Amino acid sequence: MTAAAELFARCRALGIDLVTGPDDGLTWEADADPPADLLADLAASKADLLALLRTAEAQTPPSPWDQAEADRLLVELRSEVERIKAGFRGPLPRPLEMLLDDALVIGERYIRDHEIEAARGWDALALLRDLVPHVRDLATRWRRTGATT
Secondary structure (H helix, E strand, O other): OOHHHHHHHHHHHHHOOOEOOOOOEEEEEEOOOOOOHHHHHHHOOOOHHHHHHHHHHHHHHOOOOOOOHHHHHHHHHHHHHHHHHHHOOOOOOOOHHHHHHHHHHHHHHHOHHHHHHHHHOOOOHHHHHHHHHHHHHHHHHHHHHHHOO
16 A cells, blocks of 8 residues: 555544645545644645545546436435524524525536536536535534524
């Protein structure tokens, strides 16, 4: 296993997702900030990690389009957004309402533009599947911070 692959595996074990970003960027997604030594290792191995990620992305073709699955996922997303909205006591904070509404628009656009996403190398169904846990995490983080405006 290469050093980049070991570093990638270390990130996965810590619940950190690495993705290629714009302008030859490397971004991470996690519930908490990675340890400082890991961030230093990521910076030092950026080029190798980007090459590893690009190779993996090139070898993973988007799944074939399944309109029925897309419709089911959109219904699930809408249901989750409505459940979150109904779960708040009092009026829903406007910024959270806007974020949830944006998630719905994004989901609808993944479906509408699935061919464009495929041409970019993105799997629109996978992106749509990721929206439901994302809105759950969004609501959880919102409640945890106690934000009210």
